[in-house]
Amino acid sequence: MTDPKKLAIKDFVYELPDERIAKFPLPERDQSKLLEYRHGQISDHTFTELPSLLPQYTLLVFNDTKVVQARLLFQKETGGVVEIFCLEPIAPHREVQMAMQQTGSSTWKCLVGNNKRWKSGPVTLEFEGGTIRAEREAQQEGHFLIRFTWEPAELTFAEVLERCGKLPLPPYLNRELTPEDHTRYQTIYANQKGAVAAPTAGLHFTDRVMDKLEEKGVEKAYLTLHVGAGTFKPVKADTMEAHEMHAEQLFISRQFLMRLLKQLASDKPVIPVGTTSMRSLESLYWLGAKVSQHPDLSLQELHVTQWQAYESSDIPTATEAITALLQYMERQNTEYLHAITQIIIAPGYTFRICNGLVTNFHQPESTLLLLVSALIGDNWRKVYQHALKNDYRFLSYGDSSLLLP
Template sequence: MTENPKDLTIQDFRYSLPDAAVAQYPLANRDESKLLFYQQGTVSDHTFRVIPDLLPSGSLLVFNDTKVVQARLLFTKPTGGTIEIFCLEPVAPHTEMQQAMQQTGSCTWQCLVGNAKRWKSGTLQLVLPQLKLEAELQERVADAYLIKFSWQPQELTFAEVLEKAGRIPLPPYLNRAADETDISRYQTVYAAAAGAVAAPTAGLHFTEKVLAELSQRLISQAKVTLHVGAGTFKPVKAPSMADHQMHAEEIYVSLETIRQIQAHLSKPVIPVGTTSLRTLESLYWLGVLVSQNPKISNLHVPQWLPYEASAALPTPTLALQALADYLTKNQHDYLRATTQLLIAPGYSFKICAGLITNFHQPESTLLLLVSALIGNQWRTVYEHALKKQYRFLSYGDSSLLLP
């Protein structure tokens, strides 16, 4: 039985982040960002492009290949007011992101709406060269809205519609409009699977040259997909973590990649970013679930599962084998699941031996994850980064953490 973090208070993960430390824009060259290297209590400063020299020999780096979609749509009412629609997640006819992005003609999404008070009913139109997009307000759900989109030409996919009509959804804390450079820079060089509304920002530092050098150093690479939702910015408002509900996110991992990870467990498996880490650790818990119930159909990791599980848990090798067997038996060549996994102090890592990540907001679940990995040393790391004028948050500098 693992220590339960439900009693943690988020105030214990507070630090002072000056506005000047938040990177407003990306550097011109991705791999010129600073890299803080933390290893067994020691901190040193580097440039990101030397990361191949710092990684343990024989490591497997795991990247999240999700692609940020231009999920912000701006409509102008006939009266002149602007309504902003931020697409969060698909509702109909598909709830699975990959399928929803390929939908043609029309679809319904759960969205945030800016200036919602000015849009009580009716249909909004956005007319562009070679695209006419309509948005119809259907109903309110919690703090969001269901909106039906329809478009001409009907043969366009929704991914193509967003690419033509949408804007890059920069993080809310940047407090600025996206410009032309954001279209390419708020995207990793290996992005492939459209569906994220926020970038897996640890990957923004990688260049084709750095990736090639990793291969030359015999550092293996694997890809997983976790579509980052707007919930990644969801603040923790509850007095204790027991009352905070983690957002659910979709993960996709090929059977081949699961076997690659399983074969690599004797050497360091290092995720690029917190989303890759959550995906890898979720694979273990999905393996636990299918080994306990081979007929399970809803593959979902609840946020408290690791802290409520019995002591008799399978090894990572056996858990991943159970997951591979489950997929093979059901004739699936890839895994599709959802995860609400909360990784906080008290968590016992099953697959990951380190982490490449940016510097996160105070009182965030991402900071809890870093603390779970390196303990209270997170304060030493963050104080060092602030003192050395590292750039923080999405467009900021990077760290390699090896506990």
């Protein structure tokens, strides 16, 4: 078995010309190309054909996170602009869902542009019907802790961002926001506010495709993983051992776990839409493995670490793991689970829940490419060469693929 810690990121390089990066979305979401990889064979389709290509009785799992307008442009008294990009909440709540409902003030971990020009004191930003103030509380490695206070104090932080924030487009698009991005950089089923990047595999779905899925008998289920800016973090270490995987917040309902358990028990396929859904599903397995070993774990200790999947000796079946998680929820008397995951899915990983993947084409030397390679092995090169030769569009606004190993 491959030791993922020893993987060299230079082995996951391919030539991606700038003109192959989709800078803008297509006029119609579901008219993107769809590359199907099935048992080693590649074929070309349009995304509207996805329902007919999925295996019978598939449960398709979507990430319903919603991108928030996390970029705030503050004006200094001298006229200069300080850009603050909210990454994750710190106080009074670390849970994204609760932090979004916070009123009056909140502290967030942030990236700050033009920080050197921000000498001291707070900066303010006026918006329709109110103002927000930002003060630096501390500087930490690569980021700042920023305390926000706003008036009117009864507004939630979600409402404040809605009124004065800007949508954070992926850095590689390298362009200004357009009005179109406000709808097109969200999935049509986006529901839970908290992501700073879209789960882009879902951007191709339209009502028309959703109706076709229903006709085909493909069932749908929704979980929430709030995508962090770490999804764009390049791997700078020579080997994966030295790369720290970003942590993301996962929210799961008891109802979702019951549906998943039914699917697993009947041995029918589970296919995630996007790498975030896949990481969530596989994280659920490892959370279940953890609570079956440590039944008294507190809710605050629900954390899948980067290498847990490769270091565990106690390996329950998928149904045992999900059952253990449901029993844990019962003991904790909760309908929802909030957990942190840093799972890294790389060659050498054994999939416990997922049988395939719907995903876009990812950046060279990225952890997302490692995930694709974990699923289809070295054939990822064949898939990407085919996509490059056949005019597929790459990255967030690019085309799609259905990978069935």
